[in-house]
Amino acid sequence: MPETKTTEGEIPFDAPGAGKPCHTWYKVIGDLHGKTSTSSKVLPLITCHGGPGACHELLGPLADLNTQFGIPVIFYDQIGSGKSTHLREKAGDVTFWNEELFIKEIDNIVDYLGLRDGFDIYGQSWGGMLATRYATLHPVGLRKLIIADAPASVELEQKGEHILRSKLPKDVRDAIEKGEKEGTTDSKEYQDAITIFKRKHVCRIVPEPEELRIAYEHIKEDSASVDTMWGGDVQEPTGSLKDWNIIPDLPKINVETFILHGRYDQVQDLAVIPFFELIPKVRWVTLENSSHVGFLEERERYMELLGGFLAGFPDSDSYGT
16 A cells, blocks of 8 residues: 655744744645545545644544545644744733634635645534634635534533533532632642543543643643633633624535534534534534544544545435435
C-alpha cells in the first residue's frame, strides 16, 4: 500500500487587531487536488476543533476518512492555540476573540489552499458552532456540512446539561455548584466532581484517551480564547458565547447537512432538535454508545457514517426522515 501523503505548514493570517504577524498551522492528510478511485464527488474536508483551544490532535481519528474513503482531511489549529500564533496578551478582549475572527481564518485557509472549487466542513463542539455559522454565510465552494456534538444555542445546551447534572449523586452536584458559585473550580473537590460528570457525558472511555488528554493540555497551556469566549474550562459559561444562538439563521443553510452526537452527550437532544427542524437538507444520527467524542468512543461506526455521507450517501431522498 502506498504511503499516505501528508503536508503541513503555516498560512499567513491577517488577524484583525492582533498587532503582530500571525499564522495558522495546518496539516493535510491525502492529496488535496488528486483524483480518488472512490467517487468523483469526494472533496477535501476541513475539520474545526472544539474548545476554543482544544487543537487538531483531538480530531486525529478523522484521518481514517482518508485511508478508508480517499477523502483529503485538513486539520488546523485555530488562532491562539497549538502550533498557530498565540495571543495571550489578548485575554479578556471580547472585541478580538469573536466568531468573525475564526470565520475569517477559515476563509483564509480555503483561499490559501485553493479550495473554492469545492470543499466540505466538519465542526465538533465549539467547532460545530463555528462551522454552522460559517455555512449560514454561503461561502463559495462549500458543499456539505457536518455538525458534531454542537448545540443550536448555548441556552438549550445548558438546559440539557442541567438535566444531566440533576441525575448525578447529590454530593457531586453540590461540589460542582459550589465550585462555580464560589469561583473555586481549581479545587480538588470541584475537579473530582467534574471528572465524574465528564466520564458520563464527555468521554466514557477509561482511562482517558491520549487525544483528549492532549486537548486538555492545550487549553491549559493557553486559555486566552476559551477564558474570553466561554469563561474558562468549566461547565457554566460566563464569557461572550453565553448567549450564543444560531436558531434564527438555520433556514439560511443551503448545503447538505449531517448532525452527529452521542446518546450520553453533554449536548442533549433538545439542543440539537432546531438543526433538524430548520435546516432544509439534513440528517441526524445519534450514536447509542457515545457521549461527546463519538470519533473516539465508536470510531469504526463514526467513520462509516461520515465517509458514507461525504462520499455521496445518504442521497437527497433521505433528508428530513
